[in-house]
Amino acid sequence: MIPLRLRVRVEGDERQEFVVRLRQNLAAPDAGVDAGSREEFDAVIAGQLPGELVFQTRRSYLRIPDALPADFDGDVLFVDSRRGVAHRWVRARSAHNTFLVTERCDQLCIMCSQPPKHTHVDLFEHFTNAALLAPYGMELGITGGEPTLYKNELFDFLAKVSAARPDLRFHILTNAQHFTEDDLAVLRDPAFRRVCWGVPLYAPDAKTHDAIVAKEGAFNVLLHSLALLLRAGSLVELRTVIMRPNLAALPDLAWFVATHLGFIDVWALMQLENIGFARNRWDELFVDHSREFAPVATAADIGLSRGINVQFYNCPLCTLPVPYRSRAGRTISDWKQRYLPVCSSCSQRAACCGFFEWYPQERGFQGVNPL
Amino acid sequence: MGQDISKSACLVKIHEVSDLFVPYVSAAITRLKYLHKGIDFSFDGGVIWAAGVPETQCASLRSDVAHALYREKILQDSAPLRQAIYTKLLGK
């Protein structure tokens, strides 16, 4: 598990929260780190004491315990001075960086990995600063809660950042419940060619889908939004978590996707993550696809036969039949990813997503074995 | 002119046309003549008649005639929708 929060001490800065980019030194930027310097935000190593690394910003000192100079080079932190904590919003050497823009949500999915809260703290200004400091060509994830509850702020953020940093790409998770006709002009803007919307759809019928997301009417709104995204030429990653409540409906869902959603770029069939609401419901929700693959296979085949780009997310390679393995990638974020002891002798580790940090081995896949 | 003895020597009643399909008879017969050279189709008294039908072909011809009427009706009835679709697709 990679820690995303650090304990820090801030000296000489009256600001309660601020964004900072850590640099080993300004003269010789590391490969992959944006060579451009934004003086106001860069912090360079001032000195190394026993058990502590000291960075100097324009205004202050930032002390990070037990850190080595190379550890955070190029990383962008959000520092909360009051609490003495820094959040690693952008890790320069990782492909898995996500901005949590809100914890509010208008759905209550039964397996939600990030259960919503009622409060919201607006950090868009800081997210903008942080994005502008990200390494060249990086893809940034935007999640929540539901990011489009703050649609205007989100669109402003995207506009500002993509104007200054046309190299960056965004992957935004959304329940697609808040798009309207007025958004069409914005969504068609060329900046959105670098935005991929990750949209969940769990079943081809309102009853099943609405029950899973715990919001009546969600399915119908979703179809309207998908029509908008189709008209906007948006990049869409359709996401379906494989669970007991929707397993039998997967083939019908596949016909639905193949018929009406042919415009999407990816249809991701995803395994459950044992965190949040899924934790207490694991036994009733989890489907061991290493033992019950038939409906998944049928769904995948229907999609593939019609040219849908079916992909498997968060499915260890050994749990999939051989012909489907090429469609499974390293999709689990690095900071919450691990391998099991039995994986040590597996020849396919490098290509496999492995398991979530919180994967319950005793109640998980029966079909795990080194390849 | 002599008639092939394997063909019916007189008009064969092929299909009784319901009111719904009367508007499409003319188009259907034009098409049927095109598809079945050598068979003469006519419409009289609410019925489509055929002359020069080989005995072996009577059953399949009945089906062809019914389908020809269906197709002309579907084609004409759906013309406005097709027009709307292609207009929208071509951005005009």
Add this chain to the structure above:
Amino acid sequence: MIFPLRFRPLEVKGTLFANDAGDFFVGHEPFLDRYATGRLTPSDRLFLERYGHAAASEDDLFYLSFLRRIAARHATHGPLRYVILVPTLRCNLACTYCQVSRVAENSPGFDWEEDTVAAVLRYLDNLTTDHIKVEFQGGEPLLRLDLLKRIYAFCERRFKTAEFVVCTNLQVLGPEERSFFARPNVFISTSLDGDALTHRKNRTRNAEMTAAFFENLRSLIETVGVDKVSALPTIDYADPPDIDALIAAFSQFGLRSIYLRPVNYHGFARKAHGYARDSIEQWNGYYFAFLERLIEHNFTEPDSFYEEYYFKLCLSRVLRAGHDTHVDLRNPNWLAQDYIVIDYDGTLYPTDEARMMTRGGQIDLSIGNVQSGLDEPKVALLNRHAFNNFHEDCIHCPYQPYCGTDLVDDLSRYGRIDVNKLETWFCRRHMAIFDRIFSYIYSDDAKIRFSLLRWAGLPRGSTAMGIRYDDTASP
């Protein structure tokens, strides 16, 4: 609103229905009656909406996605990026079916003159594409390997990526030819008409030439790998090769994709061979016997799995939009847009078939010259017939979205383009193929499914690929 459906009886399985986007299902006569007479039940409507044949309004997802699917079925064309070059008409063979597209090996005046070469290079230089595919035809292109190399060198400099195909009889394979073929972006296409006897009868005429070809093919595949080499049989369906012998001939070279092409005689040669009206019956008979043999073979010997290229292409077109790279089967079939033919004398043609036809004297399908440019009005005239959508025969056909149109083929066979489509070779060939595809899609036969699902590119093949509407169950 219910989208218009085309229909066609499908043997014993029922009636096939398909819409303008190519979405299909099998239903039965009672449903057809209800549909045609406007008496659809609520179950009918639910079914139709679910599978892409109806929508509630012009704003909803089902309608908009229908439009998108229709659009996807139409071939787009980018800039010109595929050129067929004929540097020489001379050939070192005299194949029986190649009456007009070759001259004897030592005939003067049938190669690119130096100013033609310069004009070709200028022509290529003026293209806007970043990526080019060059196909060398002839005659026998290897007789002018020097010209091939010059074109190669130019394209490598001029374009971001370039791909080359040399269509050769492979009678000569010396060190220079081998060296050219070894380049990673050079591919080889040759003819392999069957076993030695058949190949000799059609093409090489004597034992020595035949043996030389077979050895060259073997040696080439061994050197550059089977992925760089494609071999196509030309079938004289009046006297076709034994099917098993044909498969064996390909098998010995490790070639698993067979593209069965019928001989197409032109002009005087057609009359000479007694080209009969029912030749399409002969062709279809042989073609489907071959296909059935492949299915048998694949089931019993899955480790040497075969495909017939054209059947697989048509199957892909049924299931998915976007398979438009085979230039003879697409709709609209734009001519002189994304590819063109440049002849030995610099004349431009829309297709290689058009070049051969013109040489046969039936009709002049040339569309300009590489020196003076494209004859735009003539191209525009040809392209008035690029679409099949609203042709009076195609508009009733459920296969219209998967099919195409071939102006040049109709001209070559009938001398005109307004014959009854249903009687044309092109239509009868494709109608038969699509009939067979749907028969297989709705088949429960294990052997058929084994091959079909693999030809469709599916990993497992457990699934039904087609929808059935069992309306006997509805109230």
